[in-house]
Amino acid sequence: MDEAGQADRAEQGDRPLRVARIQDVAKLAEVSTATVSRALASPERVSPEARARVFEAIAKTGYVPNPAARTLRSQKTYMVLVVLPDLANTFFSRILRGIEETLFEAGYGMIIGDLDGSPEKEAHFSAFTGAGRVDGAILLNGHLFGQRRDGSGQAARLSIPLVALCEAIPGADIPQIEIDNREAARRMTEHLASLGHSRIAYLSGPPENVLERERFKGYQDGLEAAGIAFDPSLVIPGDFTIGSGVTAGQDLVARAKRPTAVFCTSDEMAIGLMRTLLSAGIRVPEDMSVAGFDDIEFAAVAEPALTTIHQPRRELGQAAASALIDLLQGRPSPRSIRLDTELVIRDSVAPLR
Amino acid sequence: MDEAGQADRAEQGDRPLRVARIQDVAKLAEVSTATVSRALASPERVSPEARARVFEAIAKTGYVPNPAARTLRSQKTYMVLVVLPDLANTFFSRILRGIEETLFEAGYGMIIGDLDGSPEKEAHFSAFTGAGRVDGAILLNGHLFGQRRDGSGQAARLSIPLVALCEAIPGADIPQIEIDNREAARRMTEHLASLGHSRIAYLSGPPENVLERERFKGYQDGLEAAGIAFDPSLVIPGDFTIGSGVTAGQDLVARAKRPTAVFCTSDEMAIGLMRTLLSAGIRVPEDMSVAGFDDIEFAAVAEPALTTIHQPRRELGQAAASALIDLLQGRPSPRSIRLDTELVIRDSVAPLR
């Protein structure tokens, strides 16, 4: 046993070659290990004297409880898995920060599961939740995993507390934290219409995406409210990425009869789109208005500055983390939270001339 | 004992209410737990018959080894901590992805430590490495932690394998993965000079940052190579963020005697800067050339498209993860790796008229 051999070597000076265990602390403080454990978990249940001795011994030894042993005993990992479709997507980073902050304050660590579109990974992270590596999970990917009911014998595991963030999971009985995508999309569409636009294109997200479906409904709602007939030729496929915005721009540039405004369901697409339009000599917003969705950092410094829907990303992350922590600590958790969005008017949208 | 009580309840149908343990598998396969363990760790050391029965039992029970127990025994967590200064910074996300990919393939999970400028957090993550929650760590923050030698009794812990990524850690005897910042900055400066610019401003990062210092040296190298005298008034303070680019832009706009080119040490600053310049009626690149550093996704779709230094972010992440895995698995690890950068010429820089 290599590690043990190593650990058993004599200590040199005041720098221990092995980490202190609860036993060492107990011995030094002249109490039992149980008392050390108690002093840490519920100090008020230990006499002031013993407590003082314990803390002194802890300081002297530099003792830090072994998390693996603790987990084995208590069945708690103090770890949370955050599953998301794409770590490289700007939209998520600030959300992650909101999550991390809140988790951190409550003493939980965050493990990232970047799906990267791979089902293999999905299975892997699913196993993660099943194997007791984490106490709970926040799902940003829009569906539940590890919960298949295919009776294949790959048994469904004991399920852990879950929270859905941003992409609601239809039918799942877990807290869902999101914005009202449909309402926000409707508002933007109406805003465009109120400025005189009637040929309003819609640059979509991936069709299977829940957000996309909600936003698309909102777009249609807005059209209807403004008395504009829906025109399928004005729906351009996209996938939320900069690249698909660029592609959509090429499509638009090539058209004979162009829309006067484009509502993009992500800022990244809007920025990619504007870039292509501008390169082709189509001015924004003079020749074509462009609106985004998300209000990422770059929206305000795009050229022209992007009119968009602001999502409270940090707050979304915080709310999801709080809901999960409630669940983990046995407190009642809100079933569903909808955070407010805001229509941010900048320079990429102008009245129809 | 609540959990146990719950776990002991009768199982319903084929959906176990408790996870299978190695004992259950052993019983079902009619072997000892040792054999199950062996079948998993080194299948060749178990007879084909026993092995088959074990795997069948595993499939039937849906057994997944308990990681906490495994860790407690083997002292291995199969977890890696990634410490970074700011999760919300676009620059890091693709690096993280490179790290995650590589770690994932090798069977390691990734725990994120977002420093967020807080020393409190730093101490926390330092404890993480000390407490045996992770097998190793990748440091993107430019300094070592948990390694203070203040003799305060807060003993230095058994140290785990570490790798420094992007920001080299001076004096640390660990693998360092980075680009040649100085050389890249020199190249850009020379590029600007070769286009006829001689009043080349430098929009800096935070002064204490290692990257910043290297890039600043490179800027001076480039100036010198081009025979241009260094002018301190042309150095504008920044901190890599969009916001500091905007501020720098305001500074520049207010000046009577402006530089003809600005070398920004991050794309975010360059984009913020261009935005302010453009709003003030200063055209880029006609009136002023602007160059960036990093080549983030938005650089190519900025208006105008940004001339910048490309960093192989994914590869940086992969290289760091590989180096760490080598270390973790006892293989020799490269001491230091420098990945190549590339000068990407787009539209934000033009010859001096």
Next chain:
DNA sequence: CTGTTAGCGCCTTCAC
């Protein structure tokens, strides 16, 4: 308030 005791689930000698 405190100590003793018994595992949490696994891996790994050691003996056969």
Next chain:
DNA sequence: GTGAAGGCGCTAACAG
């Protein structure tokens, strides 16, 4: 090739 047994470090139940 296989099984029995001990212990990784901790916490919770139970006495006292």
